[in-house]
Every structure is written in C-alpha cells, then in structure tokens.
Amino acid sequence: MSPAERADVVIVGARCAGSAAAIGFARAGRRVVALDRVSFPADTISTHLLWPGGVAELQALGALERVRALGAPPLPIGFAGAGELAVSGSYTPVDGIDYALCVRRPGLDAALVASARDAGAEVREGARVTEVVREGRRVAGVRWTDADGAEQEIRAPLVVGADGRRSTVARAVGAADARRSRPSGRACFYAYWEDARPEWRATAAQWREGAELGTAFPCDDGLTLVLLQPPASRADEFRSDLQSTYESTVAAIPGLAERLRGARQATKVRAATGIESYFRRSSGRGWALAGDAGHFKDPVTAQGIRDALRYGRLLAEAAAPVLEDPRRLDSVLARWERTRDRDCLEVYRWTNVLAKGKAMSALEMELYREAENDPDLARQMLDVFSRVARPSSVFSARRTLRLAARALARKLPARARPSIRRAGDVHSRPW
Numbered sequence: 001m002s003p004a005e006r007a008d009v010v011i012v013g014a015r016c017a018g019s020a021a022a023i024g025f026a027r028a029g030r031r032v033v034a035l036d037r038v039s040f041p042a043d044t045i046s047t048h049l050l051w052p053g054g055v056a057e058l059q060a061l062g063a064l065e066r067v068r069a070l071g072a073p074p075l076p077i078g079f080a081g082a083g084e085l086a087v088s089g090s091y092t093p094v095d096g097i098d099y100a101l102c103v104r105r106p107g108l109d110a111a112l113v114a115s116a117r118d119a120g121a122e123v124r125e126g127a128r129v130t131e132v133v134r135e136g137r138r139v140a141g142v143r144w145t146d147a148d149g150a151e152q153e154i155r156a157p158l159v160v161g162a163d164g165r166r167s168t169v170a171r172a173v174g175a176a177d178a179r180r181s182r183p184s185g186r187a188c189f190y191a192y193w194e195d196a197r198p199e200w201r202a203t204a205a206q207w208r209e210g211a212e213l214g215t216a217f218p219c220d221d222g223l224t225l226v227l228l229q230p231p232a233s234r235a236d237e238f239r240s241d242l243q244s245t246y247e248s249t250v251a252a253i254p255g256l257a258e259r260l261r262g263a264r265q266a267t268k269v270r271a272a273t274g275i276e277s278y279f280r281r282s283s284g285r286g287w288a289l290a291g292d293a294g295h296f297k298d299p300v301t302a303q304g305i306r307d308a309l310r311y312g313r314l315l316a317e318a319a320a321p322v323l324e325d326p327r328r329l330d331s332v333l334a335r336w337e338r339t340r341d342r343d344c345l346e347v348y349r350w351t352n353v354l355a356k357g358k359a360m361s362a363l364e365m366e367l368y369r370e371a372e373n374d375p376d377l378a379r380q381m382l383d384v385f386s387r388v389a390r391p392s393s394v395f396s397a398r399r400t401l402r403l404a405a406r407a408l409a410r411k412l413p414a415r416a417r418p419s420i421r422r423a424g425d426v427h428s429r430p431w
C-alpha cells in the first residue's frame with residue numbers, strides 16, 4: 001500500500017449528496033477528494049423528478065445550465081388525478097424557478113460530477129471505499145481500492161459518507177441501524193416511454209385509482225418516465241411477470257392509460273421493492289452522513305435528490321471554515337444534522353402516509369374536490385412537494401374540519417347530515 005495521502009475532506013460517493021458537498025468544500029477553497037466506485041455516466045435504481053425546490057438546488061450549485069443542456073423539458077404544470085377528480089396548477093417560484101425537471105440519472109449525475117470538478121474538487125471514479133481509518137476516537141480517513149485493485153489510503157479531518165442507502169461509512173461508524181424508520185407500503189416499477197402527446201410535455205402528472213398510484217413525467221430524449229407504485233403486497237405478482245403486470249396496472253389507472261395513448265414503452269421495467277424510510281444518526285467525531293446515507297424518504301413524494309443536494313451543500317458550507325478545529329467541527333456537524341432533521345421530519349411523516357399503499361382517504365378526496373376549483377389551493381398543494389409550504393399548512397385545522405364535515409355529509413343520507421359544527425369530532429390530521 002502506498003503511504004497515506006492527505007486532503008481536507010474525503011467524500012465517499014459522488015452523485016447527488018457527494019457532488020453537492022464537494023462543490024461546497026471546493027468553493028470554500030478546501031482540498032476535497034470524492035471517491036466513487038462507479039464510472040460516470042452510470043445509471044442507478046432511481047426515478048428522478050425534481051420539483052422547483054430541487055431545480056433551485058441545482059441552480060445554487062451552479063449545475064443547472066449543464067443539466068438543462070441535457071434537453072429535459074421544463075414542467076411548469078403539476079397535475080393530480082383521482083377517479084373523476086382532476087387538479088392542476090402552477091408552482092410558487094423558488095429562487096426564480098417555477099418549473100419541475102425530470103432528467104435521467106446517468107446525465108444528471110454526470111453533470112453534477114462535472115460541476116464538482118469545475119468547482120475544483122477532485123473526483124476519482126472506480127474507487128471503492130472499504131473501511132474508515134481512525135486516529136484515537138476520531139475517524140481520520142478511508143481505505144479504498146482503485147480501478148486496478150490497488151489498496152490506497154487517504155486521511156482527512158472529515159469523512160463524509162454520501163454513499164447511499166447501503167452506506168459503507170454508516171456501517172463503519174456504527175450508524176447503520178436507523179434511529180427512526182418506517183417500511184414502505186408501496187413498491188416501485190418504472191419504464192421509459194416514447195411520448196406521443198406533445199400537449200402533456202409541460203406537465204408532471206400523477207393519478208390515483210383505489211390503492212394504485214401511477215405517474216408520468218416527461219424527461220430528456222423525448223421520453224416519459226412512467227412510474228407505478230402499487231401496494232407492496234402486489235410485489236410478488238409483479239415479480240412473477242413484470243411486464244404484463246406493469247401493463248395491466250397501467251390499464252387499471254384510466255387517466256394514466258389515456259395519457260399514454262399512442263405512446264410506446266421503450267425500455268424494460270425496473271423495480272425497487274422492500275423500501276424503508278429512515279433517519280440515521282448522521283454525525284460524529286470526524287464524520288458525517290449526507291444524502292440517503294443518513295436519511296431516506298419513500299420515493300412517493302420525490303424528495304430525495306433535492307434533500308441530498310441541499311443538505312450536502314449546507315454541510316460543506318457549515319464545516320469548511322472549521323476543519324482545523326475538531327471540537328468546533330463536531331459541534332457544527334451536530335448542528336447541521338439537527339437542522340436537517342428539523343426541516344425534514346414533517347415531510348417524512350407526510351411521505352410515510354402517502355406510502356401506506358392505501359386508497360385515498362375521504363379527507364384527501366375532499367381536498368382534491370376543493371382544489372379542482374381553487375387555483376390557490378392547487379398551488380399550495382404543489383408547493384408542499386416543492387417544499388415551499390408545509391403539509392400542515394394545507395391540512396390546517398380549519399380546512400381539515402371543513403373537509404371532514406363535507407366528507408361526512410357526502411356519506412350520510414340527506415336527512416341525517418350533521419351541521420359543520422357538530423362534525424368537529426371527526427377532525428384529525430391525515431398524518
């Protein structure tokens with residue numbers, strides 16, 4: 001093994017969280033080395049819708065122009081269908097961005113890596129990290145294997161694990177067991193389609209039909225990403241005949257089937273099952289876990305890339321000035337972790353409700369009904385996905401009460417309908 005090399009920061013993983021952190025450290029003038037076991041461009045099991053709040057993160061990293069050059073159409077319209085109900089609206093701009101974007105991961109991640117290099121970070125590909133190195137009680141670097149199989153070591157005052165859900169760094173520092181977790185009630189099956197409906201290419205759309213959920217997001221190369229998220233209990237049925245179950249489930253969601261009229265499925269179906277959402281302990285002496293390595297939310301609300309970019313960047317901005325002072329560094333890392341948890345907890349809970357794999361509640365149906373004719377409410381609902389509004393602002397106590405009363409009234413015969421005030425006892429938030 002060659003003698004240990006030194007850097008200011010070592011980052012394990014160079015996709016969303018890793019590149020974002022690398023950009024932040026490099027901008028602060030730090031010598032940052034990011035190691036990733038793959039060579040970019042490389043695909044990964046992930047769909048890739050970014051709401052305006054996520055697109056704004058690309059902008060903050062200086063990566064937006066490069067990502068836009070990949071040709072994915074801007075998606076300024078959000079659409080949600082449920083049975084006969086159809087809500088559509090626009091977004092409140094985030095840093096001037098009022099559109100969502102759906103860019104396939106090989107191009108998106110390669111653009112992030114190129115932006116990290118532009119900012120001055122060194123990104124090494126084909127570099128697999130095998131363990132962390134310790135000095136006393138602190139993490140002080142990593143051992144890794146290069147593309148030729150040679151073992152190397154690199155030391156730094158901070159090791160950032162941005163190495164995804166099966167994080168090697170989380171395991172090595174004893175943080176792999178989640179502090180809080182929730183298995184998903186849904187599974188994911190997706191494929192790309194050659195689109196035949198130009199009139200839908202500015203719209204990110206979702207349909208719910210009973211417990212089924214399907215989305216169509218126009219992306220780069222004239223394709224549309226079609227993701228199904230059936231209840232997890234159907235995963236075996238899908239596994240036994242992936243293609244035909246995918247097709248029959250598309251057909252069972254009439255709005256999605258109509259959206260895909262004339263379109264041709266261009267790729268095979270990819271699957272993600274057994275999904276679990278979690279928060280892990282994400283900081284300690286000389287280490288931090290960014291992106292999915294530290295926190296994961298079910299894909300049903302499409303938040304992961306945005307959060308990996310945002311908290312990767314914020315980690316770097318907070319830690320870069322204090323790398324030489326271990327005590328200050330540890331306290332800055334702990335504060336960064338608390339901020340991430342505080343910002344993400346409510347969205348995590350709301351995501352877990354949508355990930356239950358159940359049909360829409362009567363309350364949600366009433367919300368859609370109200371939003372059909374109320375553009376402000378439709379926008380507010382979309383803004384929750386974009387992280388401009390909190391879920392609790394849509395389901396405020398007053399609105400929940402009103403919607404619950406309407407839901408109750410709809411269920412009862414006319415004579416037995418309660419007044420709105422008497423319906424107060426059915427008030428409850430849906431998460």
Ligand SMILES: Cc1cc2nc3c(=O)[nH]c(=O)nc-3n(C[C@H](O)[C@H](O)[C@H](O)COP(=O)(O)OP(=O)(O)OC[C@H]3O[C@@H](n4cnc5c(N)ncnc54)[C@H](O)[C@@H]3O)c2cc1C
Pocket residue numbers: 012013014015016017018035036037038044045046047048049050054127128129130162163164165166167168188272290291292293299302303304305306308
């Ligand atoms: C089915 C599915 C659909 C999703 N859909 C969406 C969506 O529509 N929108 C959205 O915002 N989010 C979505 N997500 C979430 C999103 O994929 C993640 O939140 C995001 O990829 C997190 O980025 P990351 O950089 O933390 O981790 P990753 O993207 O997982 O990157 C980790 C990197 O670490 C590298 N690595 C791992 N171990 C090592 C090692 N030992 N040594 C060196 N390198 C290593 C890997 O090669 C990889 O490149 C989805 C997730 C899933 C599973």
